[in-house]
Amino acid sequence: MNLTEPQAGSDLALLRARAERNDDGSFRLFGQKIFITYGEHDLSDNIVHLVLARLPGAPPGTRGISLFLTPKFLPDASGGFTRRNDLRCAGIEHKLGVNGSPTCTMVYGDAGGATAFLVGEENKGLACMFTMMNNARLAVGLQGVALAERATQQALAYARERRQGRGEGGGAAPIVQHPDVARMCLTMTALTQAARAICYETAVSLDRAKREADPAQASRKRERAGLLTPIAKAFSTDIGNEVASLGVQVFGGMGFIEEAGASQLLRDVRIAAIYEGTNGIQAIDLVTRKLKLSGGAALTREIDDMRASAESAAEFGALREAVAAFESASRFMESAEPRVALAGATPYLRLFALARGGTLLAKGAASGEPRRIAIARFFADNLAVAAPGLAKVVTAGAASTLEGGAALEA
Numbered sequence: 435m436n437l438t439e440p441q442a443g444s445d446l447a448l449l450r451a452r453a454e455r456n457d458d459g460s461f462r463l464f465g466q467k468i469f470i471t472y473g474e475h476d477l478s479d480n481i482v483h484l485v486l487a488r489l490p491g492a493p494p495g496t497r498g499i500s501l502f503l504t505p506k507f508l509p510d511a512s513g514g515f516t517r518r519n520d521l522r523c524a525g526i527e528h529k530l531g532v533n534g535s536p537t538c539t540m541v542y543g544d545a546g547g548a549t550a551f552l553v554g555e556e557n558k559g560l561a562c563m564f565t566m567m568n569n570a571r572l573a574v575g576l577q578g579v580a581l582a583e584r585a586t587q588q589a590l591a592y593a594r595e596r597r598q599g600r601g602e603g604g605g606a607a608p609i610v611q612h613p614d615v616a617r618m619c620l621t622m623t624a625l626t627q628a629a630r631a632i633c634y635e636t637a638v639s640l641d642r643a644k645r646e647a648d649p650a651q652a653s654r655k656r657e658r659a660g661l662l663t664p665i666a667k668a669f670s671t672d673i674g675n676e677v678a679s680l681g682v683q684v685f686g687g688m689g690f691i692e693e694a695g696a697s698q699l700l701r702d703v704r705i706a707a708i709y710e711g712t713n714g715i716q717a718i719d720l721v722t723r724k725l726k727l728s729g730g731a732a733l734t735r736e737i738d739d740m741r742a743s744a745e746s747a748a749e750f751g752a753l754r755e756a757v758a759a760f761e762s763a764s765r766f767m768e769s770a771e772p773r774v775a776l777a778g779a780t781p782y783l784r785l786f787a788l789a790r791g792g793t794l795l796a797k798g799a800a801s802g803e804p805r806r807i808a809i810a811r812f813f814a815d816n817l818a819v820a821a822p823g824l825a826k827v828v829t830a831g832a833a834s835t836l837e838g839g840a841a842l843e844a
């Protein structure tokens with residue numbers, strides 16, 4: 435996916451790459467793209483780039499962007515793909531992490547224009563690209579879950595083996611027996627399971643939307659997937675960073691040494707909160723678009739479901755408070771001035787995830803499995819208790835954020 439340009443990252447309205455129509459219906463593409471994942475490599479016979487660009491006379495902003503299929507190799511007379519298209523990798527970025535993935539600067543049209551083919555309708559490129567972007571957002575959320583899971587498994591294995599400090603029997607104890615290490619490992623486990631549950635709920639809603647015969651039900655499922663997607667992406671990747679960092683802490687000094695593997699997870703997960711729309715952009719999407727789905731009905735259904743789960747899991751009392759805090763923050767968001775709502779967007783997304791994640795874990799605990807019950811209780815008592823405080827950051831905190839932001843700007 436070739437979206438990003440030096441001057442156009444989160445704001446694709448600023449995009450400058452351009453395309454001109456050829457007589458045979460194909461196009462000539464010109465421009466530069468940066469940070470393109472696997473923009474160049476030799477793992478496959480061909481690379482098919484999907485590039486966003488503007489046509490002559492296109493409306494300004496995002497309404498004037500079209501999508502073009504632009505292969506590295508074009509077909510020759512015998513049907514083989516041997517003709518090099520007019521595109522090249524001008525450099526590979528040196529990155530903090532994900533060093534197995536080449537991130538490329540791509541240049542199109544240095545020698546007269548790269549041959550490209552329009553995908554979908556003219557000026558509807560962003561909508562076409564979002565078909566993939568929405569899937570990619572859930573996939574990146576799962577990247578956060580996967581790295582968090584790996585960090586948790588590594589940390590637990592180390593904490594059960596590494597001996598320091600006195601144990602109950604008098605000898606050196608496995609560090610997992612120390613309450614502070616147990617707290618870190620439980621936090622890692624609980625956050626990872628909550629994020630995984632949110633991602634799976636999103637995936638289930640997407641699948642059901644496709645299979646549902648009743649159009650009204652299908653539309654409800656689609657809306658639910660739409661509502662949960664920014665949370666699945668942003669929460670899972672935020673906690674991916676938190677969990678990977680805790681993983682380094684559990685390893686102690688070895689966590690900082692490459693050999694143990696904990697530091698690589700921390701470096702690799704950092705990007706997940708940035709690409710496919712930064713987590714700040716996800717929060718904006720949640721607040722400005724998703725809360726408004728069906729006039730707020732999608733959100734109301736979600737709150738009703740969370741409340742019912744929290745009430746049927748009476749043993750996890752903090753969840754009821756978390757859901758109540760989330761509900762009051764949601765009502766605030768619905769009536770807040772747009773800039774105030776934006777100032778509270780990121781803490782609101784976190785609050786949503788804590789209430790949703792906690793109630794999903796409580797549902798899972800109904801199976802009676804002791805490990806699940808212990809994790810759900812830890813989540814409710816230690817993580818979801820942050821919810822009322824977060825609700826305050828959303829309501830009272832939003833106004834002071836705006837004031838502080840203006841002071842910083844000045």
Ligand SMILES: Cc1cc2nc3c(=O)[nH]c(=O)nc-3n(C[C@H](O)[C@H](O)[C@H](O)COP(=O)(O)OP(=O)(O)OC[C@H]3O[C@@H](n4cnc5c(N)ncnc54)[C@H](O)[C@@H]3O)c2cc1C
Pocket residue numbers: 435436437438442443444445468469470471472529532537705708709710711712713714715718
């Ligand atoms: C390793 C890697 C791989 C990538 N792969 C691809 C790829 O394959 N294809 C591709 O097209 N791109 C790719 N990207 C680009 C990536 O999607 C962008 O870096 C990302 O969208 C952010 O854009 P930016 O870097 O210009 O940051 P900016 O948009 O400049 O954002 C800087 C900060 O400002 C915040 N911000 C910006 N606008 C707003 C706003 N309106 N309101 C509130 N906050 C705002 C952001 O949240 C962020 O914190 C990749 C990047 C990296 C590092």
